[in-house]
Amino acid sequence: MNGHEAGHHGHAGTAAHGDHRQHDEHAEHSDNSGHAGHGSHGSQSHAGHGAGGHADHVAQFRRLFWFNLVLAVPVVAFSGAFAHLIGYHLPGGVGWIAPVLGTVMYVWGGRPFLTGGWDELRKRQPGMMLLISLGITVAFLSSWGATLSILDSGLEFWWELALLVVIMLLGHWIEMRSLAGTTSALESLASLLPDEAERVDPDTGEATAVDPADLSVGDVVLVRPGGGVPVDGAVIDGSAHVDESMITGESRPVRRGVGDTVVAGTVATDSGLRLRVTATGDDTALSGIRRLVEEAQGSSSRAQRIADRAAALLFWFALGAAVLTAIAWAVAGSGDDAVVRVITVLVIACPHALGLAIPLVVAIATERAARAGVLVKDRLALERMRSVDVVVFDKTGTLTEGEPEVTGLIAVDEGGEQRVLALAAAAESPSEHPLARAIVRRAEADGVAVPGAAEFSSSPAVGVTALVDGAEVRVGGPHLLGEAGRDPLDGTRRWRDHGDTVLHVLRGGEVIGAIAVADAVRPQSQPAVDALHRAGVEVVMITGDAESVARSVADDLGIDGVFAGVRPEDKAARVKGLQDDGRVVAMVGDGVNDAPALAQADVGIAIGAGTDVAIGSAGVVLAGDDPRAVLSVIALSRAGYRKMKQNLWWAAGYNLVSVPLAAGVLAPIGFTMPMSVGAVLMSLSTVVVALNAQLLRRLDLDPATVAGAVRADEERVPAAVAAR
Incomplete structure (x- = not known):
C-alpha cells in the first residue's frame, strides 16, 4: 500500500x-x-534519409524503381557492350538510345544518391551515399567517354550503370518499406479510435453522434456493444468485457464495471457502457502510447552509431582500395583496365547492407515490441537489456496489485x-x-x-x-x-x-x-521471478514498506534481496549501490515514486502505460501490468542482438572479401570480377540483411509464453541464485 x-x-x-x-x-x-527527465538521444539519420517520412520515401523509391526498371530494358538491350557480351548485333541508328536513356537514369534515378552523397561531402561525413554516387558517376562519365570515342569502347558501361541504378533503387525501396513498417504500430493505434462518439445529453438523456475531438472532460458518453471507446473515461453505468489487447497486450477481454476506468481505443465486446470522460485528445493513454512509439522510432542507438562509423571507415577503405587499384593496374596492366577495376571496386564497396544491418533490426524490434505491449522509448535501453544481471522490482503496484x-x-x-x-x-x-x-x-x-x-x-x-x-x-x-x-x-x-x-x-x-x-501479490509475479532466475538474473525488491511486510512478500516469491523502508528519494541511491558493485541493473516500477530510480538504472522499465509518470523516466514501458513482460524485453533484446551480429558479420565480411576481388587480386590466376557481378552481389547482400532482420517479426513475445519457455542459463546464474 x-x-x-x-x-x-x-x-x-x-x-x-x-x-x-x-x-x-x-x-x-x-x-x-x-519524473526525472530522461534525456532523449539525438539521432543521426540514415544517410540520405530523414528519421521520419518513411511512407513518402517508400512511394518515392517505388516510383523511381519501376520507372527506371522500364528505362533499363532498352538501355541494356541497346548497349553495345551488352550486345557484344551476349553475341548479337545492334541495327543501325540505335546507338544513341542507351546513352540518352542512361543519362536520364543517372540524373533521375540516381538523384537520391547524388544529393545524399553531396550532403555527406558537404558535412564532411563520408558514407555509403557518397560511395554510391561515386560509383554511378564514374560509370556515367566512363560510358560517355567511350560513346564519344574519347575512351576505349570497352569502357562503355551503360548497361552496368542501368543495372546499378535499378538495383540500388530496389535496395532502398526494400529498406524504406521495412522501416515504414515500423510505423504500422502507430497507424494501428490511430485506427483504434472510432470516427464518432455518442454524447449523452444531461437533460434529455438522448445520445447524439459527435466528433470525439468535441468531447470535454465530464461529458457522458455511450459506448454500444462492439463499439470502440473514443476517450478515456470512468464507467458510470453497465459492465462489459473490454478488449484491451492493443493497449496492454492482454489477449483476453477484461471485465469492466461501474467505477472502473477504460481507455480510448479499447472495445466493449459484449455489452454497452456509459462513461464519464476523464481525458480527451493528447491527454489519453492511447496518445501517450503513440508518443512513446514515435520517440522510440526517433531515438538513436549505440549499435546504429557503430554502423554509421563503420560505413565511414568503409568509405576510406574503398577509396584507398580504389587508389591502390588504379596505381597497380596502371603499372601492371593498362589505363583501361585500371578504370574498369576502379569502377568495380567503387560499385561493390557500397555499404548499403552495412547501413541497413543495425537500423532495420532495431526498427523491427521496436515495432514488434509495441504490438506486444512493450513500448521501447529509448533504443539504447533495449540494447542494454540483454546484459542485465539484476532486476529491481518496486513492490507496490508492480509485484503486488497496488x-x-x-x-x-x-x-x-x-x-x-x-x-x-x-x-x-x-x-x-x-x-x-x-x-x-x-x-x-x-x-x-x-x-x-x-x-x-x-x-x-x-x-x-x-x-x-x-x-x-x-x-x-x-x-x-x-x-x-x-x-x-x-x-x-x-x-x-x-x-x-x-x-x-x-x-x-x-x-x-x-x-x-x-x-x-x-x-x-499479483498471480504473475511468482512465474516472473522463477523465469528470471532460470534466465540467470538476480531479483531484488525495493519498497517503502516495513521490513516485515517486505520480507513476507520476498519470502513468498523467493526474491534474492530486499531493500525495505526506503523513501522514494533514496531508491535511486540503492540502485546506484548495485551498479557500484559492477551489476547491470534494470529497475521496474509503477513510475509514480520511482522516477529517480528508473532514470538511474541501466534500464528503467515503467509498468502501466496508462499513467502519466510512465512516460517520464523509463526507457521501456510495459503497457500492461504483467511483471513477466520483463522477460519479453530480455528475450527481444537478446534476439535483436543476435540479428545485429549476424547482419554486421555478413555485411562487413562481404565487403572485406569482395573489394579485393573487385580490385583484381586474383587477376594473376586469370579471375577478375565483372562489374555487373559486383552489382548483383551487392544487391544480394542487402536483400539477405533485410530478410534476416524480418525474422524478428516471428518472435513470440507473449509474457506467459516467454516466461514458460525460459530454460536455466547455468553460465549466467548469479551466486545469490545458485545458493538458494
Whole structure:
C-alpha cells in the first residue's frame, strides 16, 4: 500500500508505509512525485534519409524503381557492350538510345544518391551515399567517354550503370518499406479510435453522434456493444468485457464495471457502457502510447552509431582500395583496365547492407515490441537489456496489485465470518478509504447482504463508527481497541507477523471479529521471478514498506534481496549501490515514486502505460501490468542482438572479401570480377540483411509464453541464485 497508509484505521502493525504521511479518513493516493527527465538521444539519420517520412520515401523509391526498371530494358538491350557480351548485333541508328536513356537514369534515378552523397561531402561525413554516387558517376562519365570515342569502347558501361541504378533503387525501396513498417504500430493505434462518439445529453438523456475531438472532460458518453471507446473515461453505468489487447497486450477481454476506468481505443465486446470522460485528445493513454512509439522510432542507438562509423571507415577503405587499384593496374596492366577495376571496386564497396544491418533490426524490434505491449522509448535501453544481471522490482503496484484486499477473517460472533463481514462492510460503505473499499469489495464478491448504515463518522488513526441494525458498529486498528479497552483476538498475531493490516470489528462495544487486509501479490509475479532466475538474473525488491511486510512478500516469491523502508528519494541511491558493485541493473516500477530510480538504472522499465509518470523516466514501458513482460524485453533484446551480429558479420565480411576481388587480386590466376557481378552481389547482400532482420517479426513475445519457455542459463546464474 505504498502511499495509502492505514489512515483512519490506525494501522500500527506495519508502521513505515510509503513516506510516513498521516492520512485522514478521506486520504487519497498521494504519490505525485515528478519524473526525472530522461534525456532523449539525438539521432543521426540514415544517410540520405530523414528519421521520419518513411511512407513518402517508400512511394518515392517505388516510383523511381519501376520507372527506371522500364528505362533499363532498352538501355541494356541497346548497349553495345551488352550486345557484344551476349553475341548479337545492334541495327543501325540505335546507338544513341542507351546513352540518352542512361543519362536520364543517372540524373533521375540516381538523384537520391547524388544529393545524399553531396550532403555527406558537404558535412564532411563520408558514407555509403557518397560511395554510391561515386560509383554511378564514374560509370556515367566512363560510358560517355567511350560513346564519344574519347575512351576505349570497352569502357562503355551503360548497361552496368542501368543495372546499378535499378538495383540500388530496389535496395532502398526494400529498406524504406521495412522501416515504414515500423510505423504500422502507430497507424494501428490511430485506427483504434472510432470516427464518432455518442454524447449523452444531461437533460434529455438522448445520445447524439459527435466528433470525439468535441468531447470535454465530464461529458457522458455511450459506448454500444462492439463499439470502440473514443476517450478515456470512468464507467458510470453497465459492465462489459473490454478488449484491451492493443493497449496492454492482454489477449483476453477484461471485465469492466461501474467505477472502473477504460481507455480510448479499447472495445466493449459484449455489452454497452456509459462513461464519464476523464481525458480527451493528447491527454489519453492511447496518445501517450503513440508518443512513446514515435520517440522510440526517433531515438538513436549505440549499435546504429557503430554502423554509421563503420560505413565511414568503409568509405576510406574503398577509396584507398580504389587508389591502390588504379596505381597497380596502371603499372601492371593498362589505363583501361585500371578504370574498369576502379569502377568495380567503387560499385561493390557500397555499404548499403552495412547501413541497413543495425537500423532495420532495431526498427523491427521496436515495432514488434509495441504490438506486444512493450513500448521501447529509448533504443539504447533495449540494447542494454540483454546484459542485465539484476532486476529491481518496486513492490507496490508492480509485484503486488497496488490496492488492498481482504486476506483473512475471524469471527467470535455466533453469526460467523459472513455476519462479521456484512457488519464491517455496512459501517465502511460511506468511506472512500482504500481499506474500506477492500472490505466492501470482498462483501460484494462473496454475495453478502450488506445492511444499511446511519450516523456514520470517522476518526483519523482510530476507525469508523456507524449505526447498523440498531447497534453501534465500529471498525478500526489498535487505537480503536485501546479506546474500547479490548484486547486483540488471539488469531490475529500471525497476520501482524505476516505484515498484514489488522482491523477489529466491534458491535455494541464487544469484539465480534477481525479482518486482515493486505496488498495482494499479483498471480504473475511468482512465474516472473522463477523465469528470471532460470534466465540467470538476480531479483531484488525495493519498497517503502516495513521490513516485515517486505520480507513476507520476498519470502513468498523467493526474491534474492530486499531493500525495505526506503523513501522514494533514496531508491535511486540503492540502485546506484548495485551498479557500484559492477551489476547491470534494470529497475521496474509503477513510475509514480520511482522516477529517480528508473532514470538511474541501466534500464528503467515503467509498468502501466496508462499513467502519466510512465512516460517520464523509463526507457521501456510495459503497457500492461504483467511483471513477466520483463522477460519479453530480455528475450527481444537478446534476439535483436543476435540479428545485429549476424547482419554486421555478413555485411562487413562481404565487403572485406569482395573489394579485393573487385580490385583484381586474383587477376594473376586469370579471375577478375565483372562489374555487373559486383552489382548483383551487392544487391544480394542487402536483400539477405533485410530478410534476416524480418525474422524478428516471428518472435513470440507473449509474457506467459516467454516466461514458460525460459530454460536455466547455468553460465549466467548469479551466486545469490545458485545458493538458494
